Amino acid sequence: MSTIHGYVRENGTVGIRNHLLIIPSVVCAAHVAEQVSRAVPQSVFIPQQYGCGQVGEDFAQTFRTLAGLGKNPNVGAVLVIGLGCENLTADALAEDIRQTGKPLEWYNIHDQGGTTKSIEHGTQLAKQLQSALRNQIRTEISVDKLVLGLECGGSDATSGMCANPALGVASDLLVREGGSSILTETSEMIGAEHILAKRGVSPDIGEKISRMVLNYERMINGFGCDLRGTQPAPGNIRGGLTTLEEKSLGCILKGGTAEIVDVIQYGEPVRKMGLTLMNSTGDDIDSMIGMAASGAQIIAFTTGGGNPIGTPICPVLKITANRDTAQKMAENIDVYTGEMLEGRTTLEEEGERIFEKILSCCNDEPCAAEILGHREFGIWKLLPTI
Amino acid sequence: MNCILTDNAAFYSATDNVATTVMPIAKGTVIQTPSGILITLLEDIPMNHKFSIRTIEGGGRIRKYGHIIGAATKDITIGSHVHIHNVVSARNGKKS
Numbered sequence: 001m002s003t004i005h006g007y008v009r010e011n012g013t014v015g016i017r018n019h020l021l022i023i024p025s026v027v028c029a030a031h032v033a034e035q036v037s038r039a040v041p042q043s044v045f046i047p048q049q050y051g052c053g054q055v056g057e058d059f060a061q062t063f064r065t066l067a068g069l070g071k072n073p074n075v076g077a078v079l080v081i082g083l084g085c086e087n088l089t090a091d092a093l094a095e096d097i098r099q100t101g102k103p104l105e106w107y108n109i110h111d112q113g114g115t116t117k118s119i120e121h122g123t124q125l126a127k128q129l130q131s132a133l134r135n136q137i138r139t140e141i142s143v144d145k146l147v148l149g150l151e152c153g154g155s156d157a158t159s160g161m162c163a164n165p166a167l168g169v170a171s172d173l174l175v176r177e178g179g180s181s182i183l184t185e186t187s188e189m190i191g192a193e194h195i196l197a198k199r200g201v202s203p204d205i206g207e208k209i210s211r212m213v214l215n216y217e218r219m220i221n222g223f224g225c226d227l228r229g230t231q232p233a234p235g236n237i238r239g240g241l242t243t244l245e246e247k248s249l250g251c252i253l254k255g256g257t258a259e260i261v262d263v264i265q266y267g268e269p270v271r272k273m274g275l276t277l278m279n280s281t282g283d284d285i286d287s288m289i290g291m292a293a294s295g296a297q298i299i300a301f302t303t304g305g306g307n308p309i310g311t312p313i314c315p316v317l318k319i320t321a322n323r324d325t326a327q328k329m330a331e332n333i334d335v336y337t338g339e340m341l342e343g344r345t346t347l348e349e350e351g352e353r354i355f356e357k358i359l360s361c362c363n364d365e366p367c368a369a370e371i372l373g374h375r376e377f378g379i380w381k382l383l384p385t386i
Numbered sequence: 387m388n389c390i391l392t393d394n395a396a397f398y399s400a401t402d403n404v405a406t407t408v409m410p411i412a413k414g415t416v417i418q419t420p421s422g423i424l425i426t427l428l429e430d431i432p433m434n435h436k437f438s439i440r441t442i443e444g445g446g447r448i449r450k451y452g453h454i455i456g457a458a459t460k461d462i463t464i465g466s467h468v469h470i471h472n473v474v475s476a477r478n479g480k481k482s
Contacts, residue, residue, distance in 0.1 A: 157434035158404050160451075161389060161396050191477055195453070226426035228475050240406065242448075242468070243475040247453035304434075322434075341408045343391050 002177055004146065005138040006297075006364040007076060010101030014145040015073035016297045016362040019044050019313050020130050022079045022122070023066055024088035025093050026051030029109055033081050036122035039052075043079075043126055044312045047377050050385065051088035058383035063088055065267040065379045068293025070097035070104075074313045076127040076136055077103040081122055084110030103132045138364070144178030147270050148358065149291030149299035149314065151185070152256045153284040155232075156239020156304025158341065160250020162321035162350070163302035166337045168256035169351020170300065170358060171275065175258040181275050182254035182291045186216040187227060187282035191245030192252045196277065201259045208263040212279050231282070239304050239322075254302060266380050267293035284311060285378035289315065298362060300354065308332045310374030315367045317357060332368050334361075393417040395437075399452030402466050403440040406450070407431050428465040436468040448473050 021043040024033040028048055037045035040097050046069065050062050070078045070093070074383025078097050094106035105125040112118040150171060152159055171181040189196060193213035200206030218226045232241045241247045261274035263350040267290045270276050278294055280287040284307065292314045299316045301307065306329040310316045320326050321338040335357050337350040361367050389396040394409040399418050405419070410433045417425045431437045436450070442462040444478055447454045457476040462468060 026461075156434075158408075161406060161408070161434075191455075191475075192453070201436055207459070228477070237470060240432070240436065240469070242436065242470055242473050243456040244477060245453070245475060246450060249451045249455060341396070347388055 002143040002359055003140050004143055005364070006141045006145065006362065007073070007136050007161055008139060008141065009073050009076070013073035013295070014141050014297070015076065017313065017315070017363075018076045018133055018136055019075040020077045020079070020126060020133055021046070021070060021075040021313060022053070022068060022081065022126065023093065024048055025082040025088050025090040026081055028052070028086065029081045029090075032109060032115060032118045032122060034035070036079070036081070036126050037243055037259060039119070039123040040126040040130060043130065043135055044375060046312055048260065048379065050290070050381070051380065052086040053385040055384065055386060058381060059087065061266055061380055061382055063093065065289060065293040067096040068267045068269065068295070069289070069313060071100050072292055072295060072297070072313055074297050075102070076133045079126050079129060080104070080106035080121060081118070081382060082106070082108045084108035085369040087135065103129050105129060114337060142178070143174065143359070144273065146174060146179040146298070146362065147296045148179065148181045149288060149296035150181055150183050151284060151288055151291070151299050151301040151316070152251055152254060152303065153301060153307040153309070154303045154305040155236055155247060155250065156322060157250075158239075158321040158338065159302050159304045160246070161251060162337050162340050162347070163304070163319050164250055164253040165347055166236055166321070166340070166350035166363070167300055167302055167319060167354055169253040169348055170354035171254065172256035172258050173351065173355045175274050178273055180270055180273050181255065181258070182270065182278050182294060182296055182382070183252065183275060184278040184280040184287045185251065185282040186213060186279050187231060188246055188248050188251040189213050190227065190245070191243075192248040195367055196252060196260060199260045201261045205260060205263060209260060209277060212263055212277065216279070235305050260322070264294060266290040270295045281380045283378065283380070285376045286380040289316070289378055290380060300357060300358060306332060308369065308372065308374055309370030309376045312375040312377055315361050316369045317361055317367050318320045318369065331372065333366050390420045392420060398450060399454050402449045403438060403442055404436040404448060404450050405439050406436050407433055413436055423474050425465050428463060429467050431467050438462045438464050438468050440464060447476060
């Protein structure tokens with residue numbers, strides 16, 4: 001059994017990073033949250049744009065995502081900042097995250113008397129929370145506590161030929177050791193759902209997989225749009241991908257060959273060990289944030305044409321099989337798997353190399369996106385703000 | 387999914403009617419498929435793009451990874467570049 005060195009949280013989950021996370025419950029508190037974060041180095045804040053004027057499933061999804069990020073085991077302590085009149089309130093968010101037992105504080109700007117006092121108050125709370133984090137130490141943990149998010153972006157034909165199936169090998173290795181993986185981006189399962197449905201651990205899960213993909217396609221058609229208008233994207237086409245189905249068949253290879261044990265909604269906690277499917281958009285930032293909210297501690301991201309992005313709380317390992325990309329965007333790439341396409345290595349060897357890189361990144365080796373300061377953020381919106 | 391690499395082209399399933407280049411390949415190059423068929427490329431094929439390894443009739447299905455990835459919009463001669471100029475999604479985007 002492989003092991004990693006992680007931070008064991010109050011509820012038994014294991015983090016591979018030790019962040020103090022500052023969450024504005026509404027966009028109106030985002031500036032204060034950012035200023036507090038600047039005053040307290042090593043804290044991270046979420047530049048979230050919503051929290052008011054949201055209804056129904058859209059409100060629920062935004063709440064679940066923000067709460068899920070606070071609960072993510074890479075986060076050791078949380079500061080929630082609200083304004084005081086929004087519908088996504090700081091106290092409700094704090095109450096939900098507090099179930100994890102981690103150190104947490106919250107306040108509203110209305111109660112502090114303006115921007116300056118709110119920043120001062122927040123800075124004081126953030127410094128207290130940070131001193132609690134300093135006492136946390138890494139201990140040796142078996143790898144079955146790990147949840148790996150699987151992502152691809154800027155795909156070209158090398159993604160489906162090599163980078164995705166190699167990541168699939170790594171995902172299967174993790175699942176075989178009792179760990180978990182999340183496969184997502186529902187829009188990029190269209191045309192390949194019959195393969196995924198057959199891999200459901202039970203007929204019920206198979207049916208859920210088919211329904212998730214069908215409902216996604218119906219949602220797009222309901223907008224009066226044709227998904228084929230955006231998929232494949234122009235960069236995918238330049239890279240040799242011709243149709244949505246071809247892209248999807250390549251995308252799902254990063255989920256390896258494991259049985260699919262569960263289907264969850266965007267940002268819903270992972271409930272079972274093994275490979276889980278999460279419903280999400282194919283937008284790379286939104287889907288990575290969804291997986292982080294579902295509990296992924298690390299994300300492995302394959303790219304063809306190259307993509308630099310990261311997340312505020314999870315390291316994002318970049319993997320490419322495109323030699324030009326590996327050279328041109330060398331500073332953004334963590335693992336090059338393209339030697340397989342030159343016949344010099346096997347898919348299994350490349351998969352094992354990715355798995356080893358995942359483990360070393362878990363053990364505090366920073367990935368390219370972390371070194372370069374990438375902390376992009378987005379939530380999958382289901383409805384317009386009203 | 388493992389592929390067979392020969393002559394700078396990747397071949398997946400025996401049922402496929404396209405292969406994918408791993409290097410740019412020039413018009414006139416002869417490629418041997420894993421089943422031993424010799425194919426002369428009728429045009430330059432860019433890196434990571436597809437070419438036909440069988441004759442495909444207009445309306446016929448394009449198969450890669452052993453699965454359908456689209457439909458031919460015209461007859462495609464063996465050894466041709468296969469991409470958005472002669473293939474569309476076989477998925478009806480408007481169906482419910």
